[in-house]
Amino acid sequence: MAEVKKEVPRIPRVVFDWEKNYVPRKQTEPPLPVSKPAQQHTPNPYVYDALASPRVVEARKKRPSLETSQFGDLRTTWTQPADLYPRGFPYFVRGRDSARSYISELFQTRITMYDGAMGTMIQKHKLEEDAFRAERFKDYDMLIKGNNDLLSITQPQIIKDIYKKYLVEGGSQLIGTNTFSSTTIAQADYKMEDLVYELNYDSARLAREACDEVTKMDPTKPRFVVGAIGPTNRTASISPDVNDPTARNCTFDELVEAYYEQCVGLVDGGADILIVETIFDTLNAKAAVYAVNEFLEDAGIDIPLFISGTLVDQSGRTLSGQTGEGFYASIRHAKPMCVGLNCALGASAMAPFLKRLSDCAECFVHVYSNAGLPNAMGGYDDTPADMARENVVFAKNGWVNMMGGCCGSTPPHIKAIYEACKDFAPRPLPTLGPPQMWLSGLEDFKIGPDTYNNCGLPFVNVGERCNIAGSRKFKRLIMEGKYPELMDIAKDQVEAGAHVVDINVDDGMLDGLAAMQKFVKMAVTEPDVSRVPFMIDSSKFDIVLAGLKWNQGKAIVNSISLKVGEELFIEHATLLRKHGAAVVVMAFDEQGQAATKEDKVRICKRSYDILVNEPVCFPPEDIIFDPNILTIGTGIEEHNNYGVDFIEATKTIKELCPWCKISGGVSNLSFGFRGVNVVRESIHAYFLHHACVSSGMDVGIVNAAEMLHPVEVPPQLREVCEDAVLNRRPDATDRLLAATEAEKEAMELRKRGGGAVAVKKKSWRDLPIAERLTHALVKGISEHVDKDTEEMRSEIEQRGGKTLEVIEGPLMQGMNVVGDLFGAGKMFLPQVIKSARVMKKAVAYLLPFMEKEKRDNLIAQGLDPDAQGDDDSQYAGKFLIATVKGDVHDIGKNIVAVVLGCNNYKVYDIGVMCTCESILDAAIEHDVDAIGFFGLLPPP
Numbered sequence: 001m002a003e004v005k006k007e008v009p010r011i012p013r014v015v016f017d018w019e020k021n022y023v024p025r026k027q028t029e030p031p032l033p034v035s036k037p038a039q040q041h042t043p044n045p046y047v048y049d050a051l052a053s054p055r056v057v058e059a060r061k062k063r064p065s066l067e068t069s070q071f072g073d074l075r076t077t078w079t080q081p082a083d084l085y086p087r088g089f090p091y092f093v094r095g096r097d098s099a100r101s102y103i104s105e106l107f108q109t110r111i112t113m114y115d116g117a118m119g120t121m122i123q124k125h126k127l128e129e130d131a132f133r134a135e136r137f138k139d140y141d142m143l144i145k146g147n148n149d150l151l152s153i154t155q156p157q158i159i160k161d162i163y164k165k166y167l168v169e170g171g172s173q174l175i176g177t178n179t180f181s182s183t184t185i186a187q188a189d190y191k192m193e194d195l196v197y198e199l200n201y202d203s204a205r206l207a208r209e210a211c212d213e214v215t216k217m218d219p220t221k222p223r224f225v226v227g228a229i230g231p232t233n234r235t236a237s238i239s240p241d242v243n244d245p246t247a248r249n250c251t252f253d254e255l256v257e258a259y260y261e262q263c264v265g266l267v268d269g270g271a272d273i274l275i276v277e278t279i280f281d282t283l284n285a286k287a288a289v290y291a292v293n294e295f296l297e298d299a300g301i302d303i304p305l306f307i308s309g310t311l312v313d314q315s316g317r318t319l320s321g322q323t324g325e326g327f328y329a330s331i332r333h334a335k336p337m338c339v340g341l342n343c344a345l346g347a348s349a350m351a352p353f354l355k356r357l358s359d360c361a362e363c364f365v366h367v368y369s370n371a372g373l374p375n376a377m378g379g380y381d382d383t384p385a386d387m388a389r390e391n392v393v394f395a396k397n398g399w400v401n402m403m404g405g406c407c408g409s410t411p412p413h414i415k416a417i418y419e420a421c422k423d424f425a426p427r428p429l430p431t432l433g434p435p436q437m438w439l440s441g442l443e444d445f446k447i448g449p450d451t452y453n454n455c456g457l458p459f460v461n462v463g464e465r466c467n468i469a470g471s472r473k474f475k476r477l478i479m480e481g482k483y484p485e486l487m488d489i490a491k492d493q494v495e496a497g498a499h500v501v502d503i504n505v506d507d508g509m510l511d512g513l514a515a516m517q518k519f520v521k522m523a524v525t526e527p528d529v530s531r532v533p534f535m536i537d538s539s540k541f542d543i544v545l546a547g548l549k550w551n552q553g554k555a556i557v558n559s560i561s562l563k564v565g566e567e568l569f570i571e572h573a574t575l576l577r578k579h580g581a582a583v584v585v586m587a588f589d590e591q592g593q594a595a596t597k598e599d600k601v602r603i604c605k606r607s608y609d610i611l612v613n614e615p616v617c618f619p620p621e622d623i624i625f626d627p628n629i630l631t632i633g634t635g636i637e638e639h640n641n642y643g644v645d646f647i648e649a650t651k652t653i654k655e656l657c658p659w660c661k662i663s664g665g666v667s668n669l670s671f672g673f674r675g676v677n678v679v680r681e682s683i684h685a686y687f688l689h690h691a692c693v694s695s696g697m698d699v700g701i702v703n704a705a706e707m708l709h710p711v712e713v714p715p716q717l718r719e720v721c722e723d724a725v726l727n728r729r730p731d732a733t734d735r736l737l738a739a740t741e742a743e744k745e746a747m748e749l750r751k752r753g754g755g756a757v758a759v760k761k762k763s764w765r766d767l768p769i770a771e772r773l774t775h776a777l778v779k780g781i782s783e784h785v786d787k788d789t790e791e792m793r794s795e796i797e798q799r800g801g802k803t804l805e806v807i808e809g810p811l812m813q814g815m816n817v818v819g820d821l822f823g824a825g826k827m828f829l830p831q832v833i834k835s836a837r838v839m840k841k842a843v844a845y846l847l848p849f850m851e852k853e854k855r856d857n858l859i860a861q862g863l864d865p866d867a868q869g870d871d872d873s874q875y876a877g878k879f880l881i882a883t884v885k886g887d888v889h890d891i892g893k894n895i896v897a898v899v900l901g902c903n904n905y906k907v908y909d910i911g912v913m914c915t916c917e918s919i920l921d922a923a924i925e926h927d928v929d930a931i932g933f934f935g936l937l938p939p940p
Contacts, residue, residue, distance in 0.1 A: 008456035012458065027431065044098075048267060051298070059264035076268040099303070103273070116368075120407065121162045121410060133154065152199060176226045184196050203269065204267075205270055229259060237552045245521070256294070267295070274305050276307045289334035292305055304338075305336050306336060307331055308341065310341065321442045338363055348393075362430060388416035389420070391403060405417065441530045442531040445499060447698065451499075457689070461500070466502060470504070486519065502535040520551055535584075554581065559585060574616050577617070581622075588628075600627035604653045625657070626664050634672050635837070643669060643726065647694070677706055690725065773788055778814065802850075804850060807843060879905045882918075884934070896932065
């Protein structure tokens, strides 16, 4: 277990004008989908003959012939004459009126009745195998009794009569189609995959006919066909193999394909509404709503979507482990018109969970419970009076807008519920508060003004240790394929205070696509890990999508950016919105990485304007900008203000981009001081204090277990760390480096037992000259470098050697020591830069001697030294450096160029996003000795 931190004071953050000025909004209808037909309440024309989407065309290939079909035609037009019934509520005419507008008014006028169980009613007919087969399937090669959906084809009159009983006897105004298992996945059990279009079409058409016949009897109570989309008999979140938690028997894409095909048949058959029901695995539901919205986009129409979850026991969770609130947060991106619960439990057992869902849902709410719990024989004992008595609680408390029945219920049950509840007002739509990022794992997680981390900051901890770049242990274990051990790292992050777990497996030596999928599939089966949301983190978009498709919760994607250009940026963002993910947007554009405040603000504002407007329509509260936390204290002067630039840019971005969030990789800030965690976390403490409290930073990738509150920073580090973060004095880096070296020395003393006394050392000035140069390079001491370099040069000259030998010998030997120490984590980046600057000073001292030797050599050869062209012989070598195509990072490249230049290399830096051809052409042009490729992000 992680150490429990002592209680620290909570510090409120800055409040922006758009927060202060927000006025809670009373809803007149549920939140609308982003499509224009939905936004504009465009009536569905109910004319589908001309739909030409390739996926629609493909689904329709399974249509039966007219000779086979029970119908005399296969019509796909269901529009009605505009003057069939009077205009205005309570009348409804297809093609003239918006179903969305009508349902919205209906659900706010009275509690509306849905139907009851189809299976219970079918069982009353006591049908045997022959009845299921009928003439058409009399010679079928397997038993098909129990395939209730098939009865829409083989016993259509029974199904239509059941519909009408619910409409007339039960008083239902909406009825679900007999299509609970009408997908290719579910029908595979009967080898009837090729019938799915016909199953859905026939069932919807029978319901359409029944509804129209009953509506004609009383046009003031129009009846609606609800196309029922069941969960299938497979689950994308749960392994079917007890020995392999990563095994699955279906994929997200397979579910989407099956659900899309089902949608085509249901809508062609005349459905008014679509309901994804009896959801025991939210990942299946996410695939279903993705398919529904893809179909509606392809068709260019608006059809209301209902979603119904199933909580399997008194834990109040789905079979895949989500709470009701977690379930709703995971699917709310689909903008369902109505959400609710059905099946599994009787009404009394559902009550506490329905209340919680009613408390959090922004849309309408429904319930259709079982008639109690099943008895020993699998039947249901609740009478209509029993069921009415238990359901009236829902109506009396104002929790619901639509009610019905599930397993065990019949038309008399529905009628009894109606009579008991008809005089109660429907649940009012809630007043919407300020937009909030609402994530979920197994449980929901809202990021709002009351969100604080374990250090008392208004800040979301994203745990970094399940990131190849953030943990050597994680990298080693994933390379070794030790996934169970990886779960322990993830658990430790959550226990230590991570609100979100970052998952990044990008590495050139690893199959990232396979690794991401395997990790997520295992992680979702670990409740201690998956109770929190995930951040799916990759520079490769295909890996991001792969991770999303195995995650049932609402995740954050890290990241996308304008570096790929606007067209692809829009495509990526739109796809992520359809999957319901929040998104991190990096401050990169086509020209490169934003380093200054001005560039950070410019790129983020441009990205925001693209995202929140058409065609993307990304929710602003789901946008997280990462304006690039860059390394301070490197020894390069222009890097000193990087912390201040980020802090100031954060405030400006939040002022310009209402409801957005700001994030960053906090460890980048102190990269130069790796190996001394107390220094790094002290830097982070002051940085986060100023970035969060004063500027409104919301989120960051951190090591939650090591975080410090400013009051926990050791006294000797407080001033030097804050000076460096805020760039308050020109010697801030030197002072911080000195403090770091002191901490490093103290660590070494503690390693030797804590009581060891440092022995006074001889002065390094007493060392031999070559060792003095090495010491000066390692320690970054330039005070004596000219004198020592001259001493070394004179010694070599006396041996008959040349000045270049000083560089190639002791100076390069010293820099090799620096490289070894840095590689071992025993030196820090600013120390390396200081060492490079000492090297540069030494080389600069030697250059006039080298130039004189060159001139003397040319004269000795009888040549005119002034007539010679460019001569690079005084350099240690020529080096070409470039950031490869697909990447715009250049900060690290620039540091390498500085170090090489200081080591007497001539560096040709040709920029970012460089193609292989341009790099080779430049290498030939400059006749370089070596080429350095820089690429933090793999190419897209």
